[in-house]
Amino acid sequence: xxxxxxxxxxxxxxxxxxxxxxxxxxxxxxxxxxxxxxxxxxxxxxxxxxxxxxxxxxxxxxxxxxxxxxxxxxxxxxxxxxxxxxxxxxxxxxxxxxxxxxxxxxxxxxxxxxxxxxxxxxxxxxxxxxxxxxxxxxxxxxxxxxxxxxxxxxxxxxxxxxxxxxxxxxxxxxxxxxxxxxxxxxxxxxxxxxxxxxxxxxxxxxxxxxxxxxxxxxxxxxxxxxxxxxxxxxxxxxxxxxxxxxxxxxxxxxxxxxxxxxxxxxxxxxxxxxxxxxxxxxxxxxxxxxxxxxxxxxxxxxxxxxxxxxxxxxxxxxxxxxxxxxxxxxxxxxxxxxxxxxxxxxxxxxxxxxxxxxxxxxxxxxxxxxxxxxxxxxxxxxxxxxxxxxxxxxxxxxxxxxxxxxxxxxxxxxxxxxxxxxxxxxxxxxxxxxxxxxxxxxxxxxxxxxxxxxxxxxxxxxxxxxxxxxxxxxxxxxxxxxxxxxxxxxxxxxxxxxxxxxxxxxx
Numbered sequence: 001x002x003x004x005x006x007x008x009x010x011x012x013x014x015x016x017x018x019x020x021x022x023x024x025x026x027x028x029x030x031x032x033x034x035x036x037x038x039x040x041x042x043x044x045x046x047x048x049x050x051x052x053x054x055x056x057x058x059x060x061x062x063x064x065x066x067x068x069x070x071x072x073x074x075x076x077x078x079x080x081x082x083x084x085x086x087x088x089x090x091x092x093x094x095x096x097x098x099x100x101x102x103x104x105x106x107x108x109x110x111x112x113x114x115x116x117x118x119x120x121x122x123x124x125x126x127x128x129x130x131x132x133x134x135x136x137x138x139x140x141x142x143x144x145x146x147x148x149x150x151x152x153x154x155x156x157x158x159x160x161x162x163x164x165x166x167x168x169x170x171x172x173x174x175x176x177x178x179x180x181x182x183x184x185x186x187x188x189x190x191x192x193x194x195x196x197x198x199x200x201x202x203x204x205x206x207x208x209x210x211x212x213x214x215x216x217x218x219x220x221x222x223x224x225x226x227x228x229x230x231x232x233x234x235x236x237x238x239x240x241x242x243x244x245x246x247x248x249x250x251x252x253x254x255x256x257x258x259x260x261x262x263x264x265x266x267x268x269x270x271x272x273x274x275x276x277x278x279x280x281x282x283x284x285x286x287x288x289x290x291x292x293x294x295x296x297x298x299x300x301x302x303x304x305x306x307x308x309x310x311x312x313x314x315x316x317x318x319x320x321x322x323x324x325x326x327x328x329x330x331x332x333x334x335x336x337x338x339x340x341x342x343x344x345x346x347x348x349x350x351x352x353x354x355x356x357x358x359x360x361x362x363x364x365x366x367x368x369x370x371x372x373x374x375x376x377x378x379x380x381x382x383x384x385x386x387x388x389x390x391x392x393x394x395x396x397x398x399x400x401x402x403x404x405x406x407x408x409x410x411x412x413x414x415x416x417x418x419x420x421x422x423x424x425x426x427x428x429x430x431x432x433x434x435x436x437x438x439x440x441x442x443x444x445x446x447x448x449x450x451x452x453x454x455x456x457x458x459x460x461x462x463x464x465x466x467x468x469x470x471x472x473x474x475x476x477x478x479x480x481x482x483x484x485x486x487x488x489x490x491x492x493x494x495x496x497x498x499x500x501x502x503x504x505x506x507x
Contacts, residue, residue: 322465335423339367361466385400
């Protein structure tokens with residue numbers, strides 16, 4: 001009898017504790033779901049959409065009738081914003097530009113907070129400024145004839161494969177090609193040239209694809225907005241394969257080996273009289289601190305991770321975006337026909353489209369914009385952190401609150417886009433068929449954390465897609481269903497599984 005009474009008292013106290021715990025929220029915090037032990041509100045996000053958490057956040061925001069959702073991810077107070085105005089505010093205001101310091105993130109970079117993507121403060125400002133300034137010298141983020149020529153050569157290699165002028169049995173069989181593998185050389189080789197001054201020739205494309213496949217494996221390994229491994233790092237010891245730890249660490253190590261070898265070769269052949277590329281620029285800066293007794297952010301490990309932070313997104317995000325674009329074109333052959341007619345009128349068939357043609361091909365540009373809106377590749381961007389206590393939308397945001405921008409929710413907001421479920425490139429054109437002066441979509445973010453590769457990505461996606469449409473009509477594999485227009489795989493970015501298509505030469 002006494003033991004039963006004791007059990008009842010303990011159970012009652014536990015329930016009271018759990019109830020009070022679930023109601024714990026910072027003062028004047030945005031509305032949202034209750035907090036549960038260990039993972040906070042993350043359980044409830046998963047209940048709303050286990051596979052794609054951006055949809056789970058969206059569903060919870062609709063349930064609580066708010067555009068600014070407050071919840072907890074593990075011990076972290078978290079705010080998820082869903083509207084254009086609030087997203088722009090978070091992306092632009094300086095007090096929201098911090099990053100989250102997590103052990104699992106640092107494990108991928110020599111157990112140090114290195115690189116650009118996941119760093120903040122003076123370290124991030126110095127390294128981002130330096131890298132963008134000196135990568136521009138070789139064409140990153142601007143028009144640069146040598147880089148454009150390299151891009152055209154890579155695109156021509158791709159067209160030669162599709163025309164049967166060369167073979168690559170790994171990705172081309174019986175007139176069909178596998179995506180996204182077809183695109184990897186076009187996007188990887190130019191950025192590899194900027195960083196290392198080198199390119200992978202056609203005979204070494206298999207080595208190039210190994211890197212890019214590891215980059216895609218990395219993108220799929222972890223969800224930066226609240227994956228169980230991020231909230232509970234000890235899970236790596238229990239089920240490293242299931243929770244993505246193995247994929248995260250192995251893919252990072254495999255990519256870093258490529259960069260480490262390139263840096264090692266540069267260090268052995270470095271000459272301050274002949275600066276070849278960004279790596280040499282970084283080594284030159286490193287040498288300024290060799291005999292100076294003061295802390296510096298310029299060190300070999302940082303150089304490797306900076307290279308990683310530019311290479312793995314450049315080789316996966318744009319190729320995944322083109323994948324979705326191709327899928328939409330398969331389902332909307334009338335869009336292909338409009339693109340081809342515009343190219344025929346403006347460019348013709350005797351030369352490949354160039355960046356000079358971009359402003360004269362508004363429909364082709366609108367197709368890319370609509371593809372990036374329709375399936376937001378990085379639906380929750382990368383998590384920001386409030387570096388000080390502040391206010392947003394009438395609510396109090398405590399210091400160190402995680403700030404999540406739900407770009408997918410905004411890009412699918414019927415109040416903003418009217419018919420967001422419809423694939424309609426014309427939404428980006430005016431009544432005269434010209435591009436609208438203002439593009440409200442935010443596939444690359446905004447503000448100081450704007451994706452550094454936006455210009456590079458837009459340029460090369462335009463060149464690649466327009467060249468394909470000029471020369472081919474993309475069709476599905478006979479006898480097999482078309483790939484669905486929805487993403488198949490979650491992760492840092494959402495992606496399609498590999499699929500096969502045929503590019504039928506135009507008459």
